[in-house]
Amino acid sequence: MNFKFNKILNKKNKSKIICLTAYSKNIAEAIDLYTDIILVGDSLGSVLYNYSTTRKVTLDQMIEHSKSARLGIKNSLMVVDMPYRTYTNKKRALKNAKKIIKETKCDAVKLEGGSSIIKIVEHLIINKIPVMGHLGILPQSVKGKFKIKGKKNNERNKILNDAKLLQKKGVFSIVLECVETSLAKKITKSLKIPTIGIGSSQNCDGQVLVIDDLIGLNESKIKFVKKFGKIKNNISQAVKIFKKEVLSKKYPTRKYSYN
Numbered sequence: 001m002n003f004k005f006n007k008i009l010n011k012k013n014k015s016k017i018i019c020l021t022a023y024s025k026n027i028a029e030a031i032d033l034y035t036d037i038i039l040v041g042d043s044l045g046s047v048l049y050n051y052s053t054t055r056k057v058t059l060d061q062m063i064e065h066s067k068s069a070r071l072g073i074k075n076s077l078m079v080v081d082m083p084y085r086t087y088t089n090k091k092r093a094l095k096n097a098k099k100i101i102k103e104t105k106c107d108a109v110k111l112e113g114g115s116s117i118i119k120i121v122e123h124l125i126i127n128k129i130p131v132m133g134h135l136g137i138l139p140q141s142v143k144g145k146f147k148i149k150g151k152k153n154n155e156r157n158k159i160l161n162d163a164k165l166l167q168k169k170g171v172f173s174i175v176l177e178c179v180e181t182s183l184a185k186k187i188t189k190s191l192k193i194p195t196i197g198i199g200s201s202q203n204c205d206g207q208v209l210v211i212d213d214l215i216g217l218n219e220s221k222i223k224f225v226k227k228f229g230k231i232k233n234n235i236s237q238a239v240k241i242f243k244k245e246v247l248s249k250k251y252p253t254r255k256y257s258y259n
């Protein structure tokens with residue numbers, strides 16, 4: 001593990017870890033100074049392509065968006081989601097993870113699941129592929145509505161045990177998606193590696209959000225999403241002015257022309 005991973009591991013119990021998604025260069029560049037981790041998440045399927053599920057996202061889409069995002073990342077650790085069905089067995093997982101790392105120059109990959117994929121996670125890590133875990137809601141496995149995880153005892157035990165198992169096999173951190181508050185606290189306290197929460201309360205070592213939701217580019221009604229900006233309004237406003245100036249021949253003036 002290089003200094004970028006150590007920087008993140010060392011933040012545990014000291015300072016919160018900032019993680020955001022980015023699917024392209026310009027967004028990555030705009031956030032990179034403030035993030036510890038930039039995730040090219042397969043959420044791009046719903047956010048950019050309006051897919052009803054992340055299951056439709058392909059390896060090629062992930063690679064192309066990651067190559068773009070890579071151009072804007074200098075400071076943060078870059079993690080790329082392995083899309084649905086690209087890690088169904090050890091051989092396929094390793095081949096695809098190597099392809100993602102080679103083509104995108106990312107630092108790590110993220111896989112959804114615990115004990116059900118543990119042999120695959122172990123195989124990647126033995127082969128020197130850094131892995132981020134993902135527990136709680138697993139969008140690649142959900143059919144229908146997303147429900148908070150960890151309300152029932154058997155579910156709580158399973159998520160906690162999965163987190164410990166992933167840590168034992170060497171993942172460098174775990175995303176906890178929509179995990180009930182007290183369970184998120186228990187998992188975070190039980191682990192040496194950091195937890196990164198999304199809809200999982202203050203009790204995680206870091207927070208991740210989809211950037212389009214945070215800046216108000218994407219309409220999201222999810223409870224845990226706070227809009228920190230109104231970028232869609234800003235874009236509309238700029239385009240409205242552009243249109244007005246073109247129609248009134250105020251733009252382009254000589255200053256914006258080649259004379």
Ligand code: KIV
Pocket residue numbers: 021039040041042043044081175177198208209210
């Ligand atoms: O796909 C994604 O963007 C994610 C985050 C929301 C954690 O997995």
